Amino acid sequence: MRQRRIWNFLFCFFLLLIAVTFLPKLVLADSPLYSDILTLRVILLIGSPTKLLFLAVATAMGWRCYMAFERGNPVRPAWLLMALGTGCFFLGQSVLAWYQIIRYPAPTPYPSLGDPLFLAGSGCFILALGNFIRAYGRAGLPIGSRLSVATVIAVLGLILSGLAVGVLLPIWSGAEWTTGTLLDTAYVFLDFVLLIPGLLLVRTVFMLRGGLLWRVWVSLVVGFVCLAAGDIFAAYFSLTGNELLDPILDLLFAYGYIFIALGTRQQALLLE
Amino acid sequence: MLSDGPIEIIRGVIEPYVGATMARASTDVHCRSLGIDHGEVPPERITQLIDRLEKGLKVFLGAEKTGELMGEMRRRLSDAGHR
Numbered sequence: 001m002r003q004r005r006i007w008n009f010l011f012c013f014f015l016l017l018i019a020v021t022f023l024p025k026l027v028l029a030d031s032p033l034y035s036d037i038l039t040l041r042v043i044l045l046i047g048s049p050t051k052l053l054f055l056a057v058a059t060a061m062g063w064r065c066y067m068a069f070e071r072g073n074p075v076r077p078a079w080l081l082m083a084l085g086t087g088c089f090f091l092g093q094s095v096l097a098w099y100q101i102i103r104y105p106a107p108t109p110y111p112s113l114g115d116p117l118f119l120a121g122s123g124c125f126i127l128a129l130g131n132f133i134r135a136y137g138r139a140g141l142p143i144g145s146r147l148s149v150a151t152v153i154a155v156l157g158l159i160l161s162g163l164a165v166g167v168l169l170p171i172w173s174g175a176e177w178t179t180g181t182l183l184d185t186a187y188v189f190l191d192f193v194l195l196i197p198g199l200l201l202v203r204t205v206f207m208l209r210g211g212l213l214w215r216v217w218v219s220l221v222v223g224f225v226c227l228a229a230g231d232i233f234a235a236y237f238s239l240t241g242n243e244l245l246d247p248i249l250d251l252l253f254a255y256g257y258i259f260i261a262l263g264t265r266q267q268a269l270l271l272e
Numbered sequence: 273m274l275s276d277g278p279i280e281i282i283r284g285v286i287e288p289y290v291g292a293t294m295a296r297a298s299t300d301v302h303c304r305s306l307g308i309d310h311g312e313v314p315p316e317r318i319t320q321l322i323d324r325l326e327k328g329l330k331v332f333l334g335a336e337k338t339g340e341l342m343g344e345m346r347r348r349l350s351d352a353g354h355r
Contacts, residue, residue, distance in 0.1 A: 070335045139331040140301070140324060211291030213332050270289070271334050 011262050014050055018254045021046050022247040029244065044100040047250050052097055054261040055090035059083050061264035068271035074135035081128035086260060088121030111179050122190040125224065129197035136204060149200065156199055160192040167236055184235040191228035198224045212270055219263030226256035278313050278354045279303065285345040286325065289333065298328060318354060
């Protein structure tokens, strides 16, 4: 019980720390708060280790879930993919942390060695969420008939494709095709694909409200939506060069990792 | 003497985990397919219903935890005179 309280305190503390570090920057970027106290160095020293910490927690807890589910359980591979996904993100974030903390003030290159790891991680997340939906459907949970699921996928696919093109067109138009452009395109594409199973799961999650599993899945879905939104905004902001909105990206990524860690930990606790 | 209906007891055991809506939806779906209405329920139908719910819960809670939960469900049903 005491350990649970400590963990809950840690999650709340870091959610608050990230909010108070990054949100005021949207309106106070030129104030002494950010030129003297929360300098870029300090912000990197808060943000980078926080992301690494919660990605490590999510990987360890995802692995614990994988090991706790018995062989043959249809969700076991999904939890392995979750652990692999967060593990890839952890390694990718470690590459960024190397530049942000060790090599500071040298700029973090884009693309970097971290990008293939982030792309691989996103692929694992898409496969994991797809596996969860298939496993829950096969287990007889009322997630909808095949026809209704196919219809929802088609409608979401169309809407998200329209949005993706809307985001990608400015990236493609007039820009020289570089590795960066290809990466921006890949991130936006993968994140919109990730949103399809994520939004499909919202239906099932909504039915779990009030139960302990509700907490698991609300945290996971919020985490994935934050990650997808972060990547999509990052691609868009990098094109428009709007650095004023960078604090939103930091907040979205950090919250994404914290909520995914929270969800995987709550699932691991349920299996104890 | 029967204190509470078997379906209500079954729902009561799984509800803390899956919530009231999913507990109701799951039992309703399985009851319909097993031809159970919410009056008198034959013991063999209760067993079939528990087996089906067990399969669904395993994907959320794993075999071990689900086994514990099903044991609790059977005990409560037995205490209430339904098995």
